[in-house]
Amino acid sequence: MALVTALRRLAHARLREYSWRTPAVTSGAWRTGQRSFSTGTQPLRSDNKVTVHFINRDGEKISVKGSPGDSLLDVVINEDLDFDGFGACEGTLACSTCHLIFDEEVYKKLGPVTDEEMDMLDLAYGLTDTSRLGCQICLSKTLEGMVARVPESVADIRQSKDESA
Amino acid sequence: MAFLNHFRTAYLKSFQGDRLNKQLFFILRALHKSASSEALGISAAGEEAIPQKLITPADVGEKPRVKTLKEMPGPSTLSNFIEFFWRDGFSRIHEIQMEHRKKYGKIFKSRFGPQLVVSIADRDLVAQVLRAECMAPQRANMESWKEYRDMRGRSTGLISAEGEEWLKMRSVLRQLIMRPRDVAVFSDDVNKVVDDLIKRVCILRTQESDGATVLNMNDLFFKYAMEGVAAILYECRLGCLENDIPQETQDYIHALHLMFSSFKTTMYAGAIPKWLRPVIPKPWEEFCLSWDGLFKFSLIHVDKRLAEIKAQLERGEEVKGGLLTHMLITKEMSLEEIYANVTEMLLAGVDTTSFTLSWASYLLARHPHIQQKIFTEVTRTLGPGTVATADDVPRLPLIRGLVKETLRLFPVLPGNGRITQDDLVVGGYFIPKGTQLALCHYSTSLEEESFADALDFRPDRWIRKDSTDRVDNFGSIPFGYGIRSCIGRRIAELEMHLALIRLIQRFHIGVSPLTADVKAKTHGLLCPAAPIHLQFIEREN
Numbered sequence: 221m222a223l224v225t226a227l228r229r230l231a232h233a234r235l236r237e238y239s240w241r242t243p244a245v246t247s248g249a250w251r252t253g254q255r256s257f258s259t260g261t262q263p264l265r266s267d268n269k270v271t272v273h274f275i276n277r278d279g280e281k282i283s284v285k286g287s288p289g290d291s292l293l294d295v296v297i298n299e300d301l302d303f304d305g306f307g308a309c310e311g312t313l314a315c316s317t318c319h320l321i322f323d324e325e326v327y328k329k330l331g332p333v334t335d336e337e338m339d340m341l342d343l344a345y346g347l348t349d350t351s352r353l354g355c356q357i358c359l360s361k362t363l364e365g366m367v368a369r370v371p372e373s374v375a376d377i378r379q380s381k382d383e384s385a
Numbered sequence: 386m387a388f389l390n391h392f393r394t395a396y397l398k399s400f401q402g403d404r405l406n407k408q409l410f411f412i413l414r415a416l417h418k419s420a421s422s423e424a425l426g427i428s429a430a431g432e433e434a435i436p437q438k439l440i441t442p443a444d445v446g447e448k449p450r451v452k453t454l455k456e457m458p459g460p461s462t463l464s465n466f467i468e469f470f471w472r473d474g475f476s477r478i479h480e481i482q483m484e485h486r487k488k489y490g491k492i493f494k495s496r497f498g499p500q501l502v503v504s505i506a507d508r509d510l511v512a513q514v515l516r517a518e519c520m521a522p523q524r525a526n527m528e529s530w531k532e533y534r535d536m537r538g539r540s541t542g543l544i545s546a547e548g549e550e551w552l553k554m555r556s557v558l559r560q561l562i563m564r565p566r567d568v569a570v571f572s573d574d575v576n577k578v579v580d581d582l583i584k585r586v587c588i589l590r591t592q593e594s595d596g597a598t599v600l601n602m603n604d605l606f607f608k609y610a611m612e613g614v615a616a617i618l619y620e621c622r623l624g625c626l627e628n629d630i631p632q633e634t635q636d637y638i639h640a641l642h643l644m645f646s647s648f649k650t651t652m653y654a655g656a657i658p659k660w661l662r663p664v665i666p667k668p669w670e671e672f673c674l675s676w677d678g679l680f681k682f683s684l685i686h687v688d689k690r691l692a693e694i695k696a697q698l699e700r701g702e703e704v705k706g707g708l709l710t711h712m713l714i715t716k717e718m719s720l721e722e723i724y725a726n727v728t729e730m731l732l733a734g735v736d737t738t739s740f741t742l743s744w745a746s747y748l749l750a751r752h753p754h755i756q757q758k759i760f761t762e763v764t765r766t767l768g769p770g771t772v773a774t775a776d777d778v779p780r781l782p783l784i785r786g787l788v789k790e791t792l793r794l795f796p797v798l799p800g801n802g803r804i805t806q807d808d809l810v811v812g813g814y815f816i817p818k819g820t821q822l823a824l825c826h827y828s829t830s831l832e833e834e835s836f837a838d839a840l841d842f843r844p845d846r847w848i849r850k851d852s853t854d855r856v857d858n859f860g861s862i863p864f865g866y867g868i869r870s871c872i873g874r875r876i877a878e879l880e881m882h883l884a885l886i887r888l889i890q891r892f893h894i895g896v897s898p899l900t901a902d903v904k905a906k907t908h909g910l911l912c913p914a915a916p917i918h919l920q921f922i923e924r925e926n
């Protein structure tokens with residue numbers, strides 16, 4: 221169990237690392253297939269932050285700010301929000317643990333869903349008609365004040381509760 | 386002891402036999418453990434009873450009692466033994482999965498000597514298990530792989546590493562090759578390989594008297610997949626689809642074939658206890674030999690690229706490149722880790738893709754109406770002569786459906802393993818930590834409950850009416866789910882989509898009279914039990 225805890229911490233640490241690293245390394249340069257490795261500076265971000273209200277599994281509202289262009293997963297990581305198991309695959313569309321539920325009006329403003337996201341959404345627990353994957357949603361000014369609900373977590377089939385850790 | 390002797394006889398008997406199974410690797414590994422009188426599996430002890438502390442008042446009360454493994458149904462040890470070791474159950478493991486599902490239900494246990502395997506053959510239970518995964522799920526015992534690496538001073542890769550080591554490499558690699566948009570940029574590289582595939586089809590069919598048949602499609606797709614993966618991983622071409630294949634590529638293919646065709650021996654390499662190696666040296670030797678060959682090849686290509694980069698840097702030039710260049714420059718993994726991972730990724734990315742492409746074209750040939758529908762979709766969407774890229778695939782839902790449906794009917798990994806990292810309650814049974822699970826993807830893929838007319842080939846069952854239309858698919862998760870799912874998934878999908886689109890655009894694919902019904906057999910992976918010969922007839926464009 222200690223290992224698991226350590227790993228969680230490690231993964232978390234790595235996630236944080238990636239959240240600032242990602243823009244410089246992945247998105248842009250890959251697009252051409254050929255990429256240049258001479259620079260690695262982070263693009264400047266505007267100061268126009270967007271407010272997001274998360275509702276956690278206990279029904280509590282947590283209001284945070286994120287930068288336009290950040291994904292909702294980035295926001296969760298940057299703000300150190302503790303939603304157990306959230307974003308396990310670090311936004312690479314291999315899980316559906318970043319599942320979030322929105323109000324109808326917000327849902328309509330979220331932009332198109334890719335096939336890959338739909339495939340992973342099919343595997344999300346507690347899926348609704350207004351569900352999306354948080355790692356696929358990018359903040360923009362039009363989403364100011366949006367509410368995103370973290371769904372109930374899957375019924376825990378794990379039996380060993382580690383009190384000592 | 387009598388049993389053990391008995392078992393050893395069987396062991397040797399099937400050792401000479403043919404067709405054994407990669408997935409059961411872990412089982413044999415565990416058998417070895419007992420034979421060499423190491424600790425019996427944890428699971429063997431765990432079957433006794435639920436530890437007292439876990440029985441909470443709620444369990445005792447109105448909730449149904451959690452049952453023990455002892456109460457779990459399953460084939461008797463003896464019948465299982467006969468099934469696998471005398472009746473060559475290893476090659477029919479997918480069928481046995483179905484039989485046992487019918488007989489014993491959604492969850493059942495089987496014993497292979499002292500090793501207990503709990504099979505989960507139900508969509509919802511598989512979902513439960515995979516959703517409960519922790520940060521570093523473990524698939525099966527990979528000790529022999531690890532042993533080879535230690536012996537040669539090589540690193541483990543994503544397949545063979547566990548725990549923190551695994552997570553570290555996974556975190557690096559998934560950031561590079563798991564996001565669909567990061568993989569889409571490889572379209573042009575893959576399309577060049579598809580060009581060569583098409584040329585090869587044209588050459589091969591002229592060699593047959595009817596001018597249309599290509600013999601043994603899998604051989605061709607094997608080369609295509611290998612060339613495709615290498616184009617992405619090594620940033621170079623290997624020449625697999627040329628008339629004259631370069632010697633070092635031939636050597637690699639040989640090592641790869643050795644790895645797969647002699648799985649019976651290579652897997653025993655891990656299963657045969659070390660102290661028996663002097664008596665039966667061959668399996669371990671072959672195991673090492675094939676790994677040597679695979680590693681050698683990776684070293685050649687990685688080192689070549691590294692030398693180029695160094696030269697460029699010395700000349701003060703800007704370094705440009707793809708995946709390998711990125712890994713070599715950013716140094717997020719050590720050079721040894723890069724060697725190990727490109728080796729394992731190439732190993733994992735060839736047969737899996739080629740079997741699926743073989744089945745897909747076989748199914749198209751057997752269902753001309755469906756082929757026609759897909760052809761119509763492709764030509765209407767793309768117009769004649771267009772070379773599709775990843776960006777076009779979303780507009781070709783039937784192509785995606787074709788790959789999904791092929792993998793549903795012939796999941797290349799008919800079952801996957803997990804070693805539980807916590808005590809679990811699944812399907813009403815208490816399953817202690819450290820139990821080997823087998824997730825029965827083959828049987829869940831063919832479940833009527835999830836897929837109406839499950840035996841029918843219907844790519845359109847995957848088509849959505851709109852973006853809120855759900856296609857229930859936990860029954861068919863050929864690439865797995867979650868953080869230990871297939872890292873090469875998006876690359877494999879790209880390779881398959883682009884190859885199939887082009888083949889369908891250009892040819893009418895027909896069944897050759899030389900090929901009758903082709904069944905599946907398990908040989909590590911689910912593969913065609915006989916060669917698939919198909920006709921490629923030029924479409925009038």
Ligand code: FES
Pocket residue numbers: 293306307308309310311312313314315316317318340353354355356
């Ligand atoms: S974090 Fe895994 S799919 Fe979003």
